[in-house]
Amino acid sequence: MIWSNELTQRLGIEYPIIQAPMFGVTTPEMVTAATKVGCLGSLPLGDLPPEKCIEVIRATKKLSSRPFAVNIFVNEIPEVTDQLKTRYAEAKQFIQNLAQQQGLTVDLPDFEKISVNRYQEHVDAIISENCKVVSFTFGNLDEESIQKLKSNGTTLIGTCTSVREAQILESSGIDIICVQGFEAGGHRGSFEPGYLPKISGLSLLSQVYDAVKVPLIYAGGIYHAKTLLASRTLGAQGFQVGSLLLGSAESALADFEKERLRRVKESDIVLTRSFSGRYARGIRNVFIDAVENTEHILPYPYQRLLTNELRKVAKAQGNVDFLSIWLGQSITDYSGQSTSEILQNLITETEKESGN
Template sequence: MRLAELLGIEHPIIQGPFGGGLSSVALAATVSDAGGLGSFGAHHLEPDAITEVVRDLRGATGKPFAVNLWVPQATEREPVDLAPHIARVEPLYRRFGLEPPRDVVVPGFTDQADALLAAAPPVISLVMGLAPRWLLDAAHAKGIVVLGTATTVEEAIALEECGVDAVVASGSDAGGHRGAFLRPVEHSLVGTFSLVPQVVDAVRVPVVAAGGIADARGVRAARALGADGVQVGTGFLATHESGATEAHKVALGGQDARITVLTRLFSGRHARGIHNRLIAELAAEEGAVPPYPYQNGLMRPLREFAAEQPLADYMSLWAGQAAPLSSIRSAKDYFAALLEP
């Protein structure tokens, strides 16, 4: 129970953090109140909004919770000429009577991290890279636990060496964005149940298994492979309390969720989601889209429009490979089901 002791929780189950508005205070608080670690994805938020989220989480639960940020990669901060990319997405926008965005504004990671450290949540989780030394030092000085995310054994070792308190071993089964940072995503696609025992053997800090874990069978299997706990994403995304649209939740438990693919089309970063019409239509452009955060900004208005309609064929339906095991129910009931012997 090393992980539970480290995090101050009863059950070593972490609710995966969702960015882009899919997280909710209600979901994180419900999981934390049930004895797990609720999480909130904040990589898309401005600093003031991060401060507000931490305040709201404190007001909603007296138990530990986590807030997640993405560590930026160097190539994602290089200037990009948006003009040809705007022209490329314009026909798609015109199809729905929309105007594509003309610029992309991105919150700065340092400002986000400073706001998060000032708000001092019990746990900070990071994906996409190594935790900067200044962030780790400041977090530990405040008694904040820091989790890092690895997609390979080499990344797990690097995270331990940089000083994180625990490593989330995220297998290629997982839904949403891939966090590879030492090698290209295409060279870092290790399945969860191959990755976990190798990471357990390679590091001394607690290891959290993530990806393709959607029911009590997956929880037991991950623990049998040596994981100190699990992180569950897609199953919680399907619950009533998540910020996902009803169309997204329905899709997670449907037959279409049996086919998930990695795509850069929605954000500029590889992410696993349910194959739909937009992915099929734009498949030839996978290599042409600009990196995150530029493609993410260019596609955001279309994603938001599709979610409002709803038009599932044009939504980013993030889903892990175990999505068909999920069902729409309360987060409290789902959490209890994960604990079944």
């Protein structure tokens, strides 16, 4: 199998396999392990404060001199209103009571105590660190940010969950598009927080391939050679894997979280807005069941900021019922090997499957 293509040449990698930027799971060590076998590591910055973005970028650079991408959230920030503040206070009380009923004591922050970071600040931090590959999700960059990054020689990778979103990205001058299939784990990359395209991944990939001309990365359900080759046949030049790496040695998931992963059944995996206010795919638990169909879900990022302390306390106490454990629909054994070994095994298996 010939791995070299437009994407490998542009990104300076040997294999067009991308380690997914899983916020809260991916570590600098995971990124480095991916780069060691010639793949593209992706460092998630999410909506961290700019100074924290710089800190983790520098930590990753210390571990590896090979190319890696950084990933940011580019969502719009909802306007602060009295109604939003009232809803926040009500959701806070509801969630604290729920946790207390389940034996988990948590003191969630008041609205005035939370801090919202805008992605434009991340763009400046990324340029200051001279990062040359930037991927993003939850929308499209504004024109000024695109021009800033392009002027710095940065390759831009946008995320789409529909043909319309792919066309918007291409028309904006985005270099590469990551097509996120419906089966993918974690947050949906949809531009609109309450919008949920339900087209299956491979069908979407095929349609996006026909609709745009830029190189495509496919993300969603890739966990072995056959799924990778299927996406290649339908037009993908790059292959993003996330859930496959959740149990890896470099994953930030705690041992008890990895153990829960390895017991997961297909009926346990759901889409939910309960933890963040945006649709995300993960393991169903007490919190999701109690919150999902209530009025106590705030718009992103306020729901995520509200539940952040809850998730920290639950993790410290080993309580999986108040944690967000994100994963996709393709269930694997969630190997505890290093990220390097898992990706190398995928490469070797793919070469055997393709007959080369």
